[in-house]
Amino acid sequence: MKFVNSYYKPGKQIISLQVLNQKVSKNFKKASKYIYDLYCPSCHKARLSYVNKTANKKAYLRTVRNSKHKKSCRYNFVTVSKRYTKQYFETLSSTQVQAKMLSVIRSLSKRKNSSKKAKRISRNIIANLFTLPAKKNKTSHVKILRQKKLNGYLRKNQLQNKLFLFYGQDLYLKTSNKKTVKNFDYLELHKNSSSKIYVRVPLPITMSNTLKSNINSINNGKKYTFIAIGRLKFLKNYSPDLILINADALIFQ
Known part of the structure; x- marks a missing residue:
């Protein structure tokens, strides 16, 4: 599952993917303090990873493998067709x-x-x-x-x-x-x-x-x-x- 927002715990703030992209493109070293401490914007429990852009794909946020969301977190639910x-x-x-x-x-x-x-x-x-x-x-x-x-x-x-x-x-x-x-x-x-x-x-x-x-x-x-x-x-x-x-x-x- 991909995310458009993330929760930065040290700053107790929501940071969008767009803002992260801007920080990374400007100075990756400075941006690293954010991208290595991101969590689910809804439950603040599941850890997120920032996947940098490639020649074929845009950058995106995803849940770290084996990192769990709270049971009530909305990202545990997928809209049914x-x-x-x-x-x-x-x-x-x-x-x-x-x-x-x-x-x-x-x-x-x-x-x-x-x-x-x-x-x-x-x-x-x-x-x-x-x-x-x-x-x-x-x-x-x-x-x-x-x-x-x-x-x-x-x-x-x-x-x-x-x-x-x-x-x-x-x-x-x-x-x-x-x-x-x-x-x-x-x-x-x-x-x-x-x-x-x-x-x-x-x-x-x-x-x-x-x-x-x-x-x-x-x-x-x-x-x-x-x-x-x-x-x-x-x-x-x-x-x-x-x-x-x-x-x-x-x-x-």
């Missing part, structure tokens, strides 16, 4: 998918009820959803989803068609359909009971009967905690659609 997530979910039954979603929403509910503000869901909780076996002679990294809290303006240039674990608290849920049918076509998310639609979730017809039953029992006047895995599709003159990665990758309570 849409393709892998879809393949992963296809191996699970609807019951297994809902069990994993339930563990995430329980984690969020615990943090909401604690003294700590629930800014993000624990990386370790999300990591339990996506783990890959270590490859031979390679460092094992946990696959993890990007997270996005549903509480503010949704920027198209940042979110369009990118896979996220979306979560929100104190949201109002409503169901709607395009025609008179037994099952609803959409699940609407609202910031308050009378506001316009914030996000709309097209409901797959293949979702489990349990999830369908829960959706049919939604109380329009109640606030919900909501979690879903998918991507946002932005529509002209309308609220964005949240396209689920799997028919059962949705939970609320």
Whole structure:
């Protein structure tokens, strides 16, 4: 894994790769006091090595062999791709998918009820959803989803068609359909009971009967905690659609 920043322990400061390159090109001997005392910019535990540029490659920072990051360090986690997530979910039954979603929403509910503000869901909780076996002679990294809290303006240039674990608290849920049918076509998310639609979730017809039953029992006047895995599709003159990665990758309570 390559880094763009490093932590210089003696100076207790973050030094970018760009600054290191400038110091090295100016005076390698003086720069050596920095490049031989660098650590992970996140956990400050794992030692980093500065690899000088060559004729074919730019200089870069990497973890020293056998040097460990803290378990909670973000560099232990690698963002999971849409393709892998879809393949992963296809191996699970609807019951297994809902069990994993339930563990995430329980984690969020615990943090909401604690003294700590629930800014993000624990990386370790999300990591339990996506783990890959270590490859031979390679460092094992946990696959993890990007997270996005549903509480503010949704920027198209940042979110369009990118896979996220979306979560929100104190949201109002409503169901709607395009025609008179037994099952609803959409699940609407609202910031308050009378506001316009914030996000709309097209409901797959293949979702489990349990999830369908829960959706049919939604109380329009109640606030919900909501979690879903998918991507946002932005529509002209309308609220964005949240396209689920799997028919059962949705939970609320």
